[in-house]
Amino acid sequence: MKVDFLIIGQGIAGTVLSYTLMQAGQSVLVMDEYKPNSASRVAAGVINPVSGRRFTVAWQYDQIYPVAVQLYRELEQLLGVPVFKPRDIYNVLPSEQLKEAFMERTTGLSYMEDPPEEKVKTYGQWLDQPHGAAIVKGATILLHNLLPAWREYLKDHNSLREERLDISRLEIGPEGVKYANISARYLVFCEGAAIVNNPWFNYIPFLLNKGEVLTVQIPGFSTPDIVKRSVSLVPQGEDTYWVGATFAWDYPDEVPTAEKREILEKGLRQLLKVPYRVLDQLAAVRPSGTDRRPIMGLHPGYPSLGIFNGLGTKGCSLAPAMAAEFVAHVLRNEPLQVDTDIKRFFNRYKG
Ligand SMILES: Cc1cc2nc3c(=O)[nH]c(=O)nc-3n(C[C@H](O)[C@H](O)[C@H](O)COP(=O)(O)OP(=O)(O)OC[C@H]3O[C@@H](n4cnc5c(N)ncnc54)[C@H](O)[C@@H]3O)c2cc1C
Known part of the structure; x- marks a missing residue:
């Protein structure tokens, strides 16, 4: 089998990149070893314009958001499943001090709104909100629809191998790569956190971080909004919610822990x-890099190998715009942004 691109991984990175390449007229084969707890399968798919404890507008948000909306709407049409859902993010303000900081940072932004009195009153039955609330216009990407539907689409188009890439069998030549009966002009790694074991890209400083989430039922409480305080509640239908997420940079394994459950439950008790x-x-x-920016480009010594990774905490909002830039770079030699280009780590590459 001969293809232009062999993509390793079908999380949100591999999904969006493979679609973008196909739209650009390229033949693509995706190889993915199913991992039930891949980052993309555990994530809630939230797109939030305002992030962090200091309520800063997310990096390049005004440029990347329209690209994301267009791509996810296209996928929705193509796959016939709901993918993109605009949502209000109802931010419960934790103190007068943080309320001031929040207002100072966000007043005047087009995606901010004061919550209607009626809404505050209704939420008052369920939520503890003595310092009020503010609405940010966000969205969720329905990953539990998108990822399996794209997988089926790839299968139907003979473009998916459900297996693990065994790198010891990979042959890299000047014109491309060979793997079993596959030859490809380019191989692009979209492996998420597994990148740290990749011998071609081990000079890149990744700073992986583990996140834990709960699924909870809140009997009788039903809203289409995301409700956020120290934890976010993301609706999963009727009165069921995704609750997350924690952060840990030092962890022995990928297993859920009692310690993080307690932190999430503490956040829930404060809110509800x-x-x-x-x-x-x-x-x-x-899969985060140390500078918290996407990491993409072609390998300095083996230019048929590429990487599309480092989407960190914002895979859903970043992937579409970053995939468009990656494809323009590889197919038309357009430069990548300095902030995202793998070249920023070339001084660490020993050859
Ligand atoms: C708890 C939590 C909550 C999050 N919430 C959000 C959120 O609300 N919004 C948001 O935008 N982002 C969120 N994120 C971040 C988001 O999940 C990531 O940015 C994104 O999923 C990364 O996607 P990826 O495709 O790079 O990696 P992954 O989703 O990890 O996908 C990598 C894929 O590659 C496969 N693979 C790896 N190695 C091989 C190999 N050798 N051969 C074959 N297949 C291989 C894996 O099996 C996997 O399927 C969250 C993350 C976590 C952990």
Whole structure:
């Protein structure tokens, strides 16, 4: 089998990149070893314009958001499943001091809104919100629809291998790569956190971080909004919510822990006036770089090998715009942004 691109991994990075390449007229084969707790399967798919404890507008948000909306809407049409859902993020403000900081940072931004009185009143039955709330216009990407639907699409088009890439069998030549009966002009690694074991890109400083989440039921409480305080509640249908997420940079394994469950439950108890029931707990590892920017480009010594990774905490909002830039770079030799180009780490490459 001969293809232009062999993509390793079908998380949000491999999904969006393979679609973008196909749209550019390239033949693509995706190879993915199914991992139930890949970052993309555990994530809630939230797109939030305002992030962090200092309420800063997310990096390049105004440029990347429209690209994301267009791509996810296209995939929705192509795959016939809901993928993109605009949502209000109802931010419960934790103190007067943080309320001031929040207002100072966000007043005047087009995606901010004061919550209507009626909404505050309704939420008052369920939420403890003595310092009020503010609405940020965000969205969720319905990853639990998108990832399996894209997988089926690839299968139907004979473009998926459900297996692990065994790097010891990979042959790299000047014109491309060979792997078993596959030859490809380029191989692009979209392996998420598994990148740290990749011998071609081990000079890149990744700073992986583990996140844990709960699935909870809050009997009788139903809203389409994301509700956020120290934890985010992301609706999963009726009165069930994804609750997350924690961060840990030093961790022995990918297994859920009692310690992080307690942190998430503490956040829930602070937020809710009503009882809840924990249905499940999951953990996954975010593929973050030390400078918290995407990491992409072609290998300095083996230019048929590429990397598309480092999406960190924001895979859903970043992947579409970054994939467009990666494809323009590889197919039309357009420069990547300095902030995302793998070249920023070339001084660490020993050859
Ligand atoms: C708890 C948590 C909550 C999050 N919440 C959000 C959120 O709300 N919004 C948001 O935008 N982002 C969120 N993120 C971040 C987001 O999940 C990541 O940015 C994104 O999923 C990274 O996608 P990826 O495709 O690079 O990696 P992954 O999703 O990890 O996918 C990598 C894929 O490659 C496969 N693979 C690896 N090695 C091989 C190999 N050798 N052969 C074959 N296949 C291989 C894996 O099996 C996997 O399927 C969250 C992350 C976590 C952990």
